Amino acid sequence: MALWLCSMQPGAAATLNVLCGVDESWCSVMKAAFQAKTGTEITMVRKSTGEILDQVRAERDRPTVDVWWGGTGDTHLQAASEDLLLAYTSSEERDLLPWAQNFNAMSGGRSAGVYAGALGFAYNSELLARYKMPAPTCWRDLTNEAYRGLIQSGNPNSSGTAFTTLATFVQLFGEEEAFRFMATLDRNVADYTKAGAAPVKAAARGETLIGISFMHDAVTLKEAGSPLVIVAPCEGTGYEIGAVSIVKGAHNLDAARAFVDFALSPEGQATGIAAGQNQVPSNAKAALPATAPDISMIKMVDYDFATFGSPDERSRLLRRFDTDILAVH
Incomplete structure (x- = not known):
């Protein structure tokens, strides 16, 4: 019997505290679905991935959070390496796709891949026509002076999406060339946003021309009627594995394990479709969103989660980004 159908042990905390790193709409749908399934009350707070990592670190000795759900996997791996997460193998693990099983093994069983x-990136086709500009198809196209002040990207200090962007450039171009590229791109970036989905949301509203984000976030906005054109860059690109983890020292451990089981189940992963999201689910038995990007058709880098999920490498790259890019922005 799945864990979420079992009764919780006496003395368990009344409320499960979850930090959510996905879109707010999915946070809400997931919260309602889990509460309806189990009767467990949830406090669900949405934050950017970097903010969640900072909070979990700060509360190492007195955690207030039980579960960290969503957000880029390299930050979960970093938390695992810092002994901030609790090992747990879900009964759903056997049905996960190979990339998710590999991620779980990489984390030492302390984090599980959800999507x-x-x-x-995506651009607003109406603005592009109005400005009479060329349509970008590659990362390097974004350095065109025509786009001066018309691009938004996330800040990798707070946004897991943006750290994935930084790590992608390093893996595509090599570190020195990547920072030269980002310095040139910076001339066209109007704002480094706290949240990773904010750039394409701004492009969808016509507040900027181009937003760098995960493609599934742009698909969701396009399906809602926004005039976005979504681009898989010609040079290749990186990807995320969104994860779920139990925080070490969780006060409501039974409910936390039940939440992980639900998040990895076909029923739990169906909440993404219900919330209008387009990520690829990790459970082989889960339905694939009809409009999800076909990642098998996209040129991908062999993303090195172990390296870019390590505390030392992440901290070093963020320091260099702050010095070489943000300080001169």
Whole structure:
């Protein structure tokens, strides 16, 4: 019997505290679905992935959070390497796709892959026509002076999406060339946003021309009627594995394990479709969103989660980004 159908042990905390790293709409749908399934009350707070990692670190000795759900896997791996997460193998693990099983093994059993999504960018076709500009198809196209002040990207200090972007450039071009590229791109970037989905949301509203984000976030906006054209860059791109983890020291451990089981189940992963999301689910038995980007058709880098999920490498790259890019922005 699945764990979420079992009764919780006496003395368990009344409320499950979850930090959510996906879109707010999915946070809400997931919260309602789990509460309806189990009767467990949830406090669900949405934050950017970097903010969640900072909070879990700060509360190491007195955690207030039980579960970290969603957000880029490299930050979950970093938390695992810092002994901030609790090992747990879900009964759903056997049905997960190979990339999710590999991720779980990489984390030492402390984090599980929930979904995957490719990085890219999207532009507002109405603004592009109004400005009479060329349509970008590659990362390097974004350095065109025609786009001066018309691009938004996330800040990798707070946004897992943006750290994936930074790590993608390093893996595509090599570190020195990647920072030269980002310095040139910076001339066209109007704003580095706190949240990773904010750039394409701004492009969808016509507040900027181009937003760099995960492609599934742009698909969701396009399906809602926004005039976005979604681009898988010609040079290739990185991707994320969104994850779920139990925080070490969780006060409501039975409910936390039940939440992980539900998040990895076909029923739990169906909440993404219900919330209008387009990530690729990790459970082989889960339905694939009809409009999800076909990541098998996108040129992908062999993303090195182990390296870019390590605390030292992440911290070093963020320091260099702050010094070489943000300080001169």
